[in-house]
Amino acid sequence: MIYFDHNATSPIDPRVLEAMQPYLTTFYGNPSSTHRLGRASRTAIDTAREQVAKLIGAESAELVFTSGGTEANNLALIGVLNDNKQHVLYAATEHPSVKDPLTSIASKGFDVGLLTVNASGQVCAKELLAQVKPNTRLISVMHANNETGVLQNIASLTQALQGSNSDAIFHTDAVQSAGKVPIQFTQMGAQLMTLSSHKLYGPKGVGALIFDKSVPLQAIQRGGGQELGLRPGTENLAAIVGFGKAAELALQELSQRTVFLLSLKERLERQLLAIKGISIVAESVDRLVNTTQIVVDGMDGEMMLMQMDRQGICISGGSACASRVVAPSPVLTAMGYDKEQALSAIRISLGMQNTEAEVDQFCHVLADIIASYRL
Numbered sequence: 247m248i249y250f251d252h253n254a255t256s257p258i259d260p261r262v263l264e265a266m267q268p269y270l271t272t273f274y275g276n277p278s279s280t281h282r283l284g285r286a287s288r289t290a291i292d293t294a295r296e297q298v299a300k301l302i303g304a305e306s307a308e309l310v311f312t313s314g315g316t317e318a319n320n321l322a323l324i325g326v327l328n329d330n331k332q333h334v335l336y337a338a339t340e341h342p343s344v345k346d347p348l349t350s351i352a353s354k355g356f357d358v359g360l361l362t363v364n365a366s367g368q369v370c371a372k373e374l375l376a377q378v379k380p381n382t383r384l385i386s387v388m389h390a391n392n393e394t395g396v397l398q399n400i401a402s403l404t405q406a407l408q409g410s411n412s413d414a415i416f417h418t419d420a421v422q423s424a425g426k427v428p429i430q431f432t433q434m435g436a437q438l439m440t441l442s443s444h445k446l447y448g449p450k451g452v453g454a455l456i457f458d459k460s461v462p463l464q465a466i467q468r469g470g471g472q473e474l475g476l477r478p479g480t481e482n483l484a485a486i487v488g489f490g491k492a493a494e495l496a497l498q499e500l501s502q503r504t505v506f507l508l509s510l511k512e513r514l515e516r517q518l519l520a521i522k523g524i525s526i527v528a529e530s531v532d533r534l535v536n537t538t539q540i541v542v543d544g545m546d547g548e549m550m551l552m553q554m555d556r557q558g559i560c561i562s563g564g565s566a567c568a569s570r571v572v573a574p575s576p577v578l579t580a581m582g583y584d585k586e587q588a589l590s591a592i593r594i595s596l597g598m599q600n601t602e603a604e605v606d607q608f609c610h611v612l613a614d615i616i617a618s619y620r621l
């Protein structure tokens with residue numbers, strides 16, 4: 247099998263699994279218990295908090311663990327918006343875990359505006375400033391897009407905002423970029439940042455919200471006082487420990503991972519561009535080192551995906567499957583692709599276990615699928 251779908255999820259690094267195991271067996275205490283087993287669990291969570299905070303240059307006191315990126319995004323948005331006289335802006339290419347909660351509050355009277363992106367999928371500062379209103383409470387722009395890998399220059403957006411009179415809070419979803427590109431939370435100028443463990447070789451079902459202490463963040467669920475009361479509920483101990491270890495490894499190995507993935511991606515893209523009718527989405531802008539999305543003239547992305555699957559190759563399409571109706575990807579349509587082009591897209595997202603031979607085989611299979619379809 248060839249696995250080229252790391253933006254959907256990544257396999258757990260064996261070193262992460264090893265770090266987690268004692269917390270599923272020997273150290274099972276509830277971190278809120280005052281006895282020794284509870285204290286051991288609490289210490290493990292504190293260590294993980296430091297490891298994750300360090301990955302993005304934040305203070306550990308500014309981080310709460312959640313059940314994943316989806317919950318962290320919901321907490322960032324709904325935990326800040328508390329009055330329906332407030333205005334909120336989000337980029338047209340956001341993940342559904344940002345888009346859907348905002349669409350939902352729009353029905354409660356909140357003024358929710360969409361920031362358009364250019365043909366490369368980026369929000370420009372001028373567009374942002376043109377849309378900011380005196381009552382803009384929150385702005386959400388993702389750091390890296392999950393489909394295209396396009397990176398936003400968040401610092402340039404937050405700087406432009408600081409130069410205006412706006413006191414809007416800036417949130418960025420860094421689920422896809424954390425562990426893949428260097429991040430310094432403070433320098434980026436955002437006050438809220440979302441992370442998820444399973445995109446960086448950690449376990450699924452755990453994420454984090456980073457928040458500047460100035461943000462008046464409110465819990466969106468009620469219960470015990472865990473995670474500063476912002477995320478009540480007994481902590482997912484082993485998963486949090488795994489997230490910490492995965493973050494530590496990602497930071498230690500960031501430059502070697504970057505060199506490896508970049509060379510693999512360059513090999514992939516060189517071969518893809520040699521196949522007639524293929525173009526790379528947002529080819530000329532900054533993208534994640536592991537992500538390539540292509541559109542293929544006259545082809546159907548879902549069909550290519552199924553053919554690939556038959557041959558043991560796992561990739562993703564550029565479509566959203568709702569109620570069994572295949573719809574074009576909202577990310578690509580926001581970038582100006584027409585329906586047919588958007589439905590012809592596939593995404594290849596590489597990981598540390600991949601090899602040059604796999605890349606070559608993938609390109610060979612893809613060229614064959616396209617050639618036999620055209621015949």
Ligand SMILES: Cc1ncc(COP(=O)(O)O)c(C=O)c1O
Pocket residue numbers: 253254313314315316317319341343388390391392419421422442443444451452453
């Ligand atoms: C950009 C982005 N944000 C948020 C999420 C949701 O994260 P999780 O799967 O941890 O809920 C994903 C997952 O695919 C994502 O790609």
